[in-house]
Amino acid sequence: MNRRKKINQLLKAHAKKASAKLAPKSKPKYISKADRAKLAAEAASLPDPTTPVADAAQAGASPQD
Template sequence: MNRRKKIKDIYDKRMKQANLKINPKKAKPKYISKAERAKMEAEAAANPSMDLNAEAPETSEIQDA
């Protein structure tokens, strides 16, 4: 009985690991380092006009209609 339990435990452990690898939990976002976050914030601060240009055509279309 003890040998069967050990074999079953090993099998269950391997199957659990395989299932986790196939179906990872996606509730947690991918880690972004502090340096990467600072870099992204700097890029966003350097290009605020791009965000405004993306919204500008939508408002002009509404005014034309």
């Protein structure tokens, strides 16, 4: 290969890598196993907002009109 072809090939390769870096990512971000376990534990410890206990407490507070 001559010098001009080598330089053009390198420039095209660098441009291709730069445009690929700017393209939107299709894969979701990786979450480690420890982080997934922590998130699951937090979700399990929080009470659901749709539980009947919370609705009963709100219903008891509203007759103060």
